[in-house]
Amino acid sequence: MRAARHALLPLLLACCLSCSAGGVVAEPVAGAPGVGDRLFPHAGNGGYDVTHYGLDLSYEPSSGRLSGTAAVTATATQDLGRFNLDLSGLTVGSVTVGGHPAAFSRSGDELTVRPDKPLDRGEQFTATVAYAGVPRTLTDPDGSREGWLRTSDGAVALGEPVGAMAWFPCNNHPSDKAAYDLTVSVPGGLTAVSNGELAGTSQTGGRSVFHWRTSRPMATYLATLAIGHFDVSRSTTPAGLPLYTAVDPRSNDPATAAALARIPEILDWESGLFGPYPFASSGAIVAHLGSDQGGYALETQNRPFFPGDGDPPAVPLSTLVHELSHQWVGDSVTPRSWQDIWLNEGFATYTAWLWDAHEGGDTVDQSAAAAFAETAAWAFPPASPPTAADLFAAPVYRRGALVLYELRRTLGDAEFLRLLRAWPAEHRYGNASTADFTAFCAKFTGRDLTPVFRTWLYGAAKPAHL
Incomplete structure (x- = not known):
């Protein structure tokens, strides 16, 4: 019994030292098997x-x-x-x-x-x-x-x-x-x-x-x-x-x-x-x-x-x-999570509208009107794909582009084009979320853009008209 008590002394001493330092030393924990992405919860890893x-x-x-x-x-x-x-x-x-x-x-x-x-x-x-x-x-x-x-x-x-x-x-x-x-x-x-x-x-x-x-x-x-x-x-x-x-x-x-x-x-x-x-x-x-x-x-x-x-x-x-x-919007500035994918596809779709107009095809107004009339584009708000199967559905592309179209109508051409250039510079080679974008727009313009985002980015209902 005495020998057993003597053998326990080093363990007791280590425990006391650990407690005196603020508690028992925890074992290193595991990194999470996923980052908790809402659409792909098992993608990526933590730690x-x-x-x-x-x-x-x-x-x-x-x-x-x-x-x-x-x-x-x-x-x-x-x-x-x-x-x-x-x-x-x-x-x-x-x-x-x-x-x-x-x-x-x-x-x-x-x-x-x-x-x-x-x-x-x-x-x-x-x-x-x-x-x-x-x-x-x-x-x-x-x-x-x-x-x-x-x-x-x-x-x-x-x-x-x-x-x-x-x-x-x-x-x-x-x-x-x-x-x-x-x-x-x-x-x-x-x-x-x-x-x-x-x-x-x-x-x-x-x-x-x-x-x-x-x-x-x-x-x-x-x-x-x-x-x-x-x-x-x-x-x-x-x-x-x-x-x-x-x-x-x-x-x-x-x-x-x-x-x-x-x-x-x-x-x-x-x-x-x-x-x-x-x-x-x-x-x-x-x-x-x-x-x-x-x-x-x-x-x-x-x-x-x-x-x-x-x-x-x-x-x-x-x-x-x-x-x-996408080399600017998607590759250099990459979504922080998969539900932010409209920041890729909405921008790229809008860029194609601008190119069509540049080439003498449909005007941006005509492209926007066609997207507005598309029933599938209103299945859900572009910033909230409901499931992983909806990641590349019409709202992400066409309604995502309509968000930018409405921003341009609200801000005017000159200010909008300055914003379009400033956004990729703000998060160059990094990641950005939808919240990052809306906050950036408010700070960059000094305007309350809540009505635009509430209706076109987050709203569930289709507006009465374009």
């Missing part, structure tokens, strides 16, 4: 902020197998005993944190990592995940397909809203943006195109290696990788901005070529609306996906994607204008 993704990959089109490592560099925003990464499918071979082996487990789309020692709040760390397998094509709540889309000669990765987790482990929510280095090895004769700038190429063992670098922060849903046969063209705009355009030869019809040739003109015109172009290069990717993969364009950062599967496989000029405008 850390990613600053850089280093992806070193190899792809075999014949088998569809992707393999490699993802080095995720992040800063802990709380003490962490474990944290999660989003990863759908694929087999994880090993995980290290800070170079030390870490335990891990899988549950659905969650990869839970347990470092060999807890991470302190404010500590920077790198989690390196080795993984392989045949990536999945995901079906969104609205029925569209994303993730890893296999093609006849390669693949295309598209990530809006949650498809990025199909090809690399990530913090898969737009609120956590990061820089990227992507190196990918593919069979010789194929090209791999991604975001950012081409930092280097090499040939080894009959394979081609491409290194793409994205230095400006990018949301995971804007990351892309297109592998296949491409006709690549490089040029610069009159202002000196480098352009890198990759077009599948099967999709390179005269109408597509004519539209892409206008990229310099469109970027110059949009810079007049939104301010200086926010990235170091631009261009486009046009790929032949196949009829079963769906056909939608996407504003993948600094190099938007277009499906080239039509007959003829043209890139519509208005769609090109729409996706390029």
Whole structure:
């Protein structure tokens, strides 16, 4: 009994010291397996902020197998005993944190990592995940397909809203943006195109290696990788901005070529609306996906994607204008949550209205009247998609654009155009919410714009007239 009491003394002393310091020391907690997004509650993860993704990959089109490592560099925003990464499918071979082996487990789309020692709040760390397998094509709540889309000669990765987790482990929510280095090895004769700038190429063992670098922060849903046969063209705009355009030869019809040739003109015109172009290069990717993969364009950062599967496989000029405008509103200024998506689509739709008028087509008034008359545009307020299936429904686009139309009528052309230019500068390379936008408008103009937002942004009922 005496020996047992003596053995307990160190524990009692530690307890007393802990209590005298203000209580029992708590075990480091886990990062949340989701950021609590209203529409996608399981997307993203809590407890850390990613600053850089280093992806070193190899792809075999014949088998569809992707393999490699993802080095995720992040800063802990709380003490962490474990944290999660989003990863759908694929087999994880090993995980290290800070170079030390870490335990891990899988549950659905969650990869839970347990470092060999807890991470302190404010500590920077790198989690390196080795993984392989045949990536999945995901079906969104609205029925569209994303993730890893296999093609006849390669693949295309598209990530809006949650498809990025199909090809690399990530913090898969737009609120956590990061820089990227992507190196990918593919069979010789194929090209791999991604975001950012081409930092280097090499040939080894009959394979081609491409290194793409994205230095400006990018949301995971804007990351892309297109592998296949491409006709690549490089040029610069009159202002000196480098352009890198990759077009599948099967999709390179005269109408597509004519539209892409206008990229310099469109970027110059949009810079007049939104301010200086926010990235170091631009261009486009046009790929032949196949009829079963769906056909939608996407504003993948600094190099938007277009499906080239039509007959003829043209890139519509208005769609090109729409996706390029997203480089300012959506890519540089990214929604804080998915219910803020109208800040992307409403702005881009309104930009296309302005372009149509600029080209001598419908006036902005005519485009607004057509949107106002569309029954589907009034299914819900643009700032409140009721479910994830409604993320890209008509109210987000057309009624979102009507919010801007009414702002312009309220403020007048000169003040509205100043606002249109100032908004992307306010949150350049960051995130913004609907509340951020309405507060910015009130502060920038010094006006009470509550009636406009109450009716057109938040109101459930359709106004009696435009």
